[in-house]
Amino acid sequence: MSVRYIESKKTFLLQTKSSTYQMKISDYGYLLHLYYGERLEDEDLSYLIQLQDRGFSPNPYEAGNDRTFSLDFLPQEFSSDGSSDYRLSSIEIKNGDGSYAFVGKVAKHQIYSGKYHLAGLPSLWTTEKDTADTLEIWLTDAVTQLTVVLCYCVLEEKDIITRSVRVINQSEDTIYLNRIMSMTMDFMDSDYDFIHFDGRHTMEREWSRNPLACGIQTVGSFRGASSHQHNPFAVLCESAANEDYGRCYGFSFVYSGNFMCKVEKDQYDQTRIVMGIHPKHFSWQMKPGESFTAPEVVLAYSGQGLTHLTHLYHNVYRENLCKSPYAKKERPILINSWEAAYFDFDEEKLLKIAGDAVDMGVELFVLDDGWFGNRNNDNAALGDWDVNTAKLPRGLKGLSDEIHAMGLKFGIWIEPEMVSEDSELYRKHPDWCLQMPRRQPSRGRYQLVLDLSREDVRDYIVTSINGVLGSARIEYVKWDMNRFITDAWSAIAEKEKQGEIYHRYILGLYDIMNRIILTHPEVLFCGCSGGGGRFDPGMLYYQPQIWCSDNTDAVCRLKIQYGTTFVYPVSAMESHVSVCPNHQTGRTVPIKTRGVTAMDGILGYELDSTKMIQEEKQICREQIQSYKKDYALIAEGDYFRLTNPYTFMEYVAWEHVSRDQKEALISLVIMEKEANDAQRCVKAKGLNPGMYYQVEEMEGHFSGQVLMSAGLPVPNGLLQYEAIQYHIRAI
The missing domain is CATH 3.20.20.70 (Aldolase class I)
Incomplete structure (x- = not known):
């Protein structure tokens, strides 16, 4: 299976085709995040947790005088609230006694084939071709008996992991759920850029990329819909990452209403990202025995830059999302x-x-x-x-x-x-x-x-x-x-x-x-x-x-x-x-x-x-x-952004490539035009370097390597806002 629990190490291991996700139950029962990134084979990454005495970072009572264990700096899968973690919280509960606290420890877990179901909510579904395994981890507060079930599904061949949360009121009191994040992820470093897509009516999903700074960066919507202003999708990527290089993490929220995505760079240069329903004016009454299901977040990891991350999402959203x-x-x-x-x-x-x-x-x-x-x-x-x-x-x-x-x-x-x-x-x-x-x-x-x-x-x-x-x-x-x-x-x-x-x-x-x-x-x-x-x-x-x-x-x-x-x-x-x-x-x-x-x-x-x-x-x-x-x-091929219209002003170019690499279509629109301007070439991507192609708009045959390394000349005679297309087909 693509999901395993290693009892001797108290670790959970999730494996997609190209990525690994690993968690650990700590000595005191808290669920800690160890790793998400390039696929690793059966490695125990517990050594990454380095304990030390951090001043003014409180310690759980059960740790006694062990001042090296604090939730204020340890990487977690779902952060507690009202206890000893001052960072972004995954949940806010008003308990029956009026207190605001949830301290969840691992009570049990379940692994099964197939994908979990979210009643009343859209989510990814599996086809007969998909291999999918689900992991559910119960975090229970020993005082209130409130339980949070963390749901993970691994779509192994799609290189996708989905996450959701179910909250169950097992107490004898009516409680109020005032905040619930569908996903929390901690990174032990912070050399990342935060990419999100903002805008307004008639100028939606404008690309925005900024390095993380100390403190909290937030995007979201409180308009009753996902909105023109922000989209429920974000990327954390290495500062040097581009379309073809670097580690990139995608977070896509399968929800159409109010949402929030927050990223915090903390005092120790660590990163926490949370995504879920916007907590403003959100308060969900839960009587004893009632439960609440949070929408799904679709996670994807690419070690090969932003384009590969795009291909992962395009593939799974074409195959495993729409019911029509x-x-x-x-x-x-x-x-x-x-x-x-x-x-x-x-x-x-x-x-x-x-x-x-x-x-x-x-x-x-x-x-x-x-x-x-x-x-x-x-x-x-x-x-x-x-x-x-x-x-x-x-x-x-x-x-x-x-x-x-x-x-x-x-x-x-x-x-x-x-x-x-x-x-x-x-x-x-x-x-x-x-x-x-x-x-x-x-x-x-x-x-x-x-x-x-x-x-x-x-x-x-x-x-x-x-x-x-x-x-x-x-x-x-x-x-x-x-x-x-x-x-x-x-x-x-x-x-x-x-x-x-x-x-x-x-x-x-x-x-x-x-x-x-x-x-x-x-x-x-x-x-x-x-x-x-x-x-x-x-x-x-x-x-x-x-x-x-x-x-x-x-x-x-x-x-x-x-x-x-x-x-x-x-x-x-x-x-x-x-x-x-x-x-x-x-x-x-x-x-x-x-x-x-x-x-x-x-x-x-x-x-x-x-x-x-x-x-x-x-x-x-x-x-x-x-x-x-x-x-x-166009509709089914791999998509390549050949230029960035926010940083390169001469022309905008993009490319569609068939999955078998036998066909490609490059489209280009001239933007900023100067008289007697430079000769430029647009370089293809995604072709087979050893295959030969014919370009319908030109004479001669070209190898994929030539088209990707040397490129195709952009005609100097094109005027501002004129367009050209190159139809490329394998010989």
Whole structure:
């Protein structure tokens, strides 16, 4: 098995194909972290624990006068709270007697084949090809009998370890869980950089890299969603690490709500990283016998730099995350009506857009916002899921039938989690939204958030949306969320449970998605939250692709997609060609460049096809043909970031390489352009050095070694924002 317990050494050994994870039960019963890194064969690493008397670092009572044992500096798997460790805590408990303490010691453990299950939460799952083993370690507080179960699963061939935590109240008192981290990891050194991905609406997942400094660095979201501002993914890497070299550790949180990732460099130059549900306004009541399950963190280690870390995540998220059959299917090329029409449309206008899109090679027409209720702007009708017959007199079915008669598939936009005050639903059920008593609610986009912690609200949404999906032939749904949560108070929850609302909202959302998305495997669902405001593994469990950003500017998208690819596969990023001047930035970029950028994801179009000239339509036809020819390479191949747009300004380049190394596609967009500038070459990666290749855009044959070492010349004649692609195929 890939998980073993060595009784004589009191050590736990977890082995993936290329990495080792080791823990030890200390003399006093505490679970200490020994090692995570390159695979080691059966080595006992207990010698790494060096005890010494550290002034002002308290010692557990049972240590007597042994002043060398202190939890204030020892590396731990799950840190105690309220005892003798002053660093970031894994848990905060308010006990029945009012004390704040949890001191967990190893009580027992269990090892079994297969993967643990997290009830009500998305998580990685295993296929018949996977070898998976689970380790569960019970940490029990001898005074309160509160137990924390640490769950580890080793996906050996995938080089992945997952972690989660289950808290069980075995005491006779009601307690409150005020903080629970799904993962804690200690390192005995601190020469690391902290990489995370921040941003804002229309500029999501911007790459940020900084060396660790003494103290605590924090990223996270308290917006009720994973957010545009920060993504639930972080990397710790050696300060000298780059794409191809160095030790890198990845931490990806499979959750769509409030989250927190904190990294602490302590007084002894050690590092602790924790990740879990954001503790702000989180308080979970646990009566005797009740338990709480924390979401999953997916860990990956690379000793070969950031690119290899990316490949590990791409591989496991393509194979072991999304439940939709479309995760492994080629996606249709769509055109979306939003930037073409916004709310100003009728059936005739939509059919003209769809008809002209057929000539471009488009396969799917998507009707965006504005098709339901009295929805002529974004101030009304959310929650009223009846067709607006003034715009669509024959309903969705009539429009869908016409679209299908053209040879296209048909899709729609929905935003089921929200309600407008100007809606029939709100007039009937004002208490169904999150809204604090005696206060006027905050508005976002002039809409409120439905209380998904309520079963009656969830039932209404499921019945309404399933009714819509059954009313016409619908093959695609864009599921949006256009404001974050404020006023997190439920009209039916007890006052002692109002601190549970943020998390119960997410559990309610997952329940709704289980009852809608997973019961319609024939429908391709695309996630969205004002673009990339909820781009996380929890959403990818249900939806194989997510609208990457509301920003369709091809130049801005280069940075957005660059950051996204560090953990999320290309097959998860929906990316569209839109008009110029761009609606968000006013920038004008050649349509070829817009296509090349959008092909670094799931290609689609967001424009009015009736206003395009024939030359533009022909370019789009060629883009679609090229994309479909290379779809498997793009969606399933290994991904390489050839340049960093934050540090190299001349051009942005990336590469897709087939797993058998027989095909590659290099894409490049010119950025900063100077007159009479230098001759540059873009160097391929991931090819077989001994294999010979033909580059379609050039004459002659080249070895993989030549293409990776000498590279391909970037034509000097390209202007700013022009793009070029190199199609490379083995001879």
